[in-house]
Amino acid sequence: GAVVSQHPSRVICKSGTSVKIECRSLDFQATTMFWYRQFPKKSLMLMATSNEGSKATYEQGVEKDKFLINHASLTLSTLTVTSAHPEDSSFYICSAIFTGTQSYEQYFGPGTRLTVT
Amino acid sequence: DAKTTQPPSMDCAEGRAANLPCNHSTISGNEYVYWYRQIHSQGPQYIIHGLKNNETNEMASLIITEDRKSSTLILPHATLRDTAVYYCIVRVLTSGTYKYIFGTGTRLKVLA
Numbered sequence: 001g002a003v004v005s006q007h008p009s010r011v012i013c014k015s016g017t018s019v020k021i022e023c024r025s026l027d028f029q030a031t032t033m034f035w036y037r038q039f040p041k042k043s044l045m046l047m048a049t050s051n052e053g054s055k056a057t058y059e060q061g062v063e064k065d066k067f068l069i070n071h072a073s074l075t076l077s078t079l080t081v082t083s084a085h086p087e088d089s090s091f092y093i094c095s096a097i098f099t100g101t102q103s104y105e106q107y108f109g110p111g112t113r114l115t116v117t
Numbered sequence: 118d119a120k121t122t123q124p125p126s127m128d129c130a131e132g133r134a135a136n137l138p139c140n141h142s143t144i145s146g147n148e149y150v151y152w153y154r155q156i157h158s159q160g161p162q163y164i165i166h167g168l169k170n171n172e173t174n175e176m177a178s179l180i181i182t183e184d185r186k187s188s189t190l191i192l193p194h195a196t197l198r199d200t201a202v203y204y205c206i207v208r209v210l211t212s213g214t215y216k217y218i219f220g221t222g223t224r225l226k227v228l229a
Contacts, residue, residue, distance in 0.1 A: 006160075032215075036219075043219045043221050044161070046218060046219070049214050057212070057214065093161070095161075095217075097215070104149075105151070105163055105166065106151070108153075108160035108161045108162070109160050110159055110160045111159065111160045
């Protein structure tokens with residue numbers, strides 16, 4: 001299957017700083033990527049849809065100024081958590097849509113665990 | 118909101134078939150059903166998907182009812198490594214973009 005990577009896998013930052021998470025599709029081009037957030041023992045919550053070359057579409061309740069998304073190329077999307085606070089600590093997962101088949105399978109990255117102290 | 122409902126948890130004996138049900142009664146005619154699983158602290162792993170017909174691959178089989186209101190994921194010979202949370206997802210078209218909204222999933226525990 002298609003491969004999606006995330007970097008970093010883990011990050012610890014101090015409150016008030018910003019953190020950037022990268023999501024890359026390694027062997028295919030992805031016009032659409034998604035960003036999810038997951039709390040312990042909970043399901044994935046869709047945060048935003050990222051389309052190459054255009055502004056991201058955020059889900060209701062997600063602050064776009066807090067979670068900056070950039071999708072500058074067909075293989076890279078970034079999520080920047082600005083002025084992070086302890087409540088932003090979470091598991092962040094990206095996914096990319098593989099359009100090589102008609103059914104548009106979604107492939108996920110391994111996730112990034114963010115801890116804000 | 119998720120368009121799927123699944124039982125919160127299931128147990129299965131190692132070597133036996135695991136049958137995981139999913140209800141998606143509001144599914145539209147052109148919406149696919151996807152199954153993913155997530156092992157602790159990893160990204161979800163794609164398993165299988167289908168539209169109308171039953172599907173089989175090296176990991177699992179997907180049985181979709183004729184009215185498409187429910188489906189069952191079958192792991193034919195469950196192993197301990199299949200212990201995971203299994204998500205059934207219906208892809209939704211919203212404002213011209215496909216979205217995959219996760220429900221609560223089924224936590225499958227394979228017992229030795």
